[in-house]
Each structure stands twice: as C-alpha cells, then as structure tokens.
Amino acid sequence: DAKTTQPNSMESNEEEPVHLPCNHSTISGTDYIHWYRQLPSQGPEYVIHGLTSNVNNRMASLAIAEDRKSSTLILHRATLRDAAVYYCILTRVYNQGGKLIFGQGTELSVKP
C-alpha cells in the first residue's frame, strides 16, 4: 500500500481558511486520494476524494498536484466543529476493493 505523510498537528483560527497538506510520492496511477476526518468520540467521516483533477464539494476542496505526488485539503472557513483528526489515504480500488489504510493523520485544532 502506498504511504502518505501528513503533519502531526495544525492550528487554525475560526472562520479562516485551512490548508492541510499530504505527501504521497509513491502513488500509483490507479490510486484514489481520499480524505476522511474523525471528530472526537465518533467514527471516521468521508470528506472528499479525487483521482487527478481538483475536486470541490460542500465540505471542502481537494487540490491535487500535477504529478500527483502531493495533495491539499482546503477548508474554506474553519469552524469549531471542524476540529478533528484528518486522514489522507490512498486507495487502490480495482485490486483491493477500496479498503482504507489509515495513517496517523493531522490533528486540527480551531481557535475561536
């Protein structure tokens, strides 16, 4: 399974944008890039995923580097509810059925 590298923790102020980086230099052509988050005392929650192009949804945006060796999750206006551990995960769908291999993630704290 291809590995991802994320900072252990980041801090943000409420209502400011947050850019969460992820490095995945050994990504293969069939790996999807996923982001999940886990709020305190809850199960993980899907945030966004992409393959090659940038993606937007109501929760966040995903910016993927041209060489696909890194990506950035963008929360446009952080709220206190966004404080969570964010996981960047590569998933090889065709061969491995989409299982998620979680790393340590980035713990995001949001200050009022």
Add this chain to the structure above:
Amino acid sequence: DSGVTQTPKHLITATGQRVTLRCSPRSGDLSVYWYQQSLDQGLQFLIQYYNGEERAKGNILERFSAQQFPDLHSELNLSSLELGDSALYFCASSTNPLGISYNGKQFFGPGTRLTVL
C-alpha cells in the same frame, strides 16, 4: 447519522471470553468493512465483505473471524480475548467498492467499545 448501525455500543468482558459484534450496513450497501481503533495501533483495517463473500483481509488475528449474512448484516467474532483486544471496533459500508461505479465513500457506524478486563 451515517445509516450504519452497530450493536452493542459498549461491551465489557473478561480475558478468555468470546464476543460477537454486529453491524447493519446502510440500506442498499453491499460492502461491509471492519476496523479496529486502539490507542497504540491507531485505526486498522481488519476485513471486508462484499455481498456475502470475503473480499480483502488486513491485520486480522486468527482468533477473530467475520461473516456477512444474506440480509447483508455482518458479525465480527472475537474469541480467546486478551487485554490488548480492548479497542473501538468500527464497521463501515459502501455502495460499490469496485471499478467504474466506485464513489469513494465509506460510511462508518458509531463503533462498539470493547473492554477486556
């Protein structure tokens, strides 16, 4: 609410015992995944079932087994329990984890907290 239900919410048992954790996927989801979250190991993938058949296996111990029934609910059986098996066990489901219909989303249940004393 993800639509995935897990029972029980909490389970306290003794070493050497056997327990069964139950998961009901979202309506229409064919695939079920089991994950274990402990303080020292983080979130680990255990096993995946798709429409009743085992699809992928992760770091699942031989003392653990799972199955998916015709109604698509799944059970994770943990036997000869040890102190180190104390953890949160999550079940997740997805619509179609394969090929061109893949939509990237797994929906997680609230988890079962297992405490082995």
